[in-house]
Amino acid sequence: MTSRIYAAGLLLYGPAGRALVGGAVLVDGTTIADVGPRAEVVARAAPGTPVADFPGAALLPGLIDTHVHLSFDAGPDPVAALLAGDDRTLPFSVAGRARLLLDHGVTTVRDLGDRDGVVAALRDAIDQGLLIGPRVLSAGSPVTIPGGHCWFLGGEAKGTDGIRAVIRRNVAAGADWIKVMATGGTLTPDGPAPAEPQFTTAELTFAVQEAHSAGKRVAAHVHGAAGVEAALDAGVDTLEHCSFIAAGGTGAGPEERPDLVDRIAATGTYVCPTYSGSLDLAARSIGPERMRPWLDVALHQHERGVRLVAGTDAGIRGAGFDDYATGLEWFGRAGLPADVVLEMATSRAAEALGLGDRTGRLAAGLDADLVLVDGDPRADLSVLRSPALVVTRGRPHLPPAAAERGLG
Numbered sequence: 001m002t003s004r005i006y007a008a009g010l011l012l013y014g015p016a017g018r019a020l021v022g023g024a025v026l027v028d029g030t031t032i033a034d035v036g037p038r039a040e041v042v043a044r045a046a047p048g049t050p051v052a053d054f055p056g057a058a059l060l061p062g063l064i065d066t067h068v069h070l071s072f073d074a075g076p077d078p079v080a081a082l083l084a085g086d087d088r089t090l091p092f093s094v095a096g097r098a099r100l101l102l103d104h105g106v107t108t109v110r111d112l113g114d115r116d117g118v119v120a121a122l123r124d125a126i127d128q129g130l131l132i133g134p135r136v137l138s139a140g141s142p143v144t145i146p147g148g149h150c151w152f153l154g155g156e157a158k159g160t161d162g163i164r165a166v167i168r169r170n171v172a173a174g175a176d177w178i179k180v181m182a183t184g185g186t187l188t189p190d191g192p193a194p195a196e197p198q199f200t201t202a203e204l205t206f207a208v209q210e211a212h213s214a215g216k217r218v219a220a221h222v223h224g225a226a227g228v229e230a231a232l233d234a235g236v237d238t239l240e241h242c243s244f245i246a247a248g249g250t251g252a253g254p255e256e257r258p259d260l261v262d263r264i265a266a267t268g269t270y271v272c273p274t275y276s277g278s279l280d281l282a283a284r285s286i287g288p289e290r291m292r293p294w295l296d297v298a299l300h301q302h303e304r305g306v307r308l309v310a311g312t313d314a315g316i317r318g319a320g321f322d323d324y325a326t327g328l329e330w331f332g333r334a335g336l337p338a339d340v341v342l343e344m345a346t347s348r349a350a351e352a353l354g355l356g357d358r359t360g361r362l363a364a365g366l367d368a369d370l371v372l373v374d375g376d377p378r379a380d381l382s383v384l385r386s387p388a389l390v391v392t393r394g395r396p397h398l399p400p401a402a403a404e405r406g407l408g
């Protein structure tokens, strides 16, 4: 079993406010064996354990993207590209995108919608050591209504019988999570509008019971308030987007529902607002001042006690697989403190995914998922853009950009 000590000028443990100047992490095989002040970790380790020193760097838990679509290409029309794409090469595209996420410090991803089980196969290939990549959780084909949001991913379901059939198919194909499209969305212009619910509360409740009885948690795609309310009534585990878009569309600005935000907070349901480079595109098209009410949606949720987590919707237009940090910077721009944003990207994201005892923190016994960056991300989140080194379940990975810098 390979052992190595990673020492850095600054350790950030994951939870906000937990940091150590001059710390080190001992990695034994795939696991973190010890964490603490550099001298103590070195003294406790077996004599001769190699030490990699990064005095100007911060060492933190590997980043977590709780919402990606590895089968989308992040181009101008990801849906058309997937439908017209070459099925033979899709698995390689998907593996390349997962590798890009790893190059940018992301060691865990939850894929919330692909088709034909491609992402579950990638997960297994990475777990078997055939490829280096992040830990992957797959939701398979999202449950949607006939002709509804993302119907083309193969999860169309009519009524409770249809819902049960899609969930069972996903579980049989190895899904880790179940994704339900509780409202319409912007990717599917012929389907229901983002403010419109797709399922009744009874149907959503049925879907959650069916998934939970198979041991799977449920992520609900929700935009409008009616969908949020139904998803909460149904007892879903995470709310995706949660944008509070009004019935009139984006022009009217988000609907203000502090009562519903308080309910989300009271239930403890995690919310992923899906922030990414797609917000750069939005800001360019509507202007920075009109972004403010939309950014306030997440800020107010945070202020009222909602457990927000980071996730990018990588694969949709403007949400690149090489651009995780941009989403975090947008949380900063919205007004969230940087150490909270870092928690949303590490320990809290791991808890949301049910992986709190596996990853997301620097703690003995957890998997060795680490990222090293030059500088202090609490002072400047953009230092996360280009990690110096990534460690994924104990395997060190030198991102190509860091290798280039090393060559001078």
Ligand SMILES: [Zn+2]
Pocket (backbone or CB within 6 Å): 067, 068, 069, 112, 313
């Ligand atoms: Zn999505």
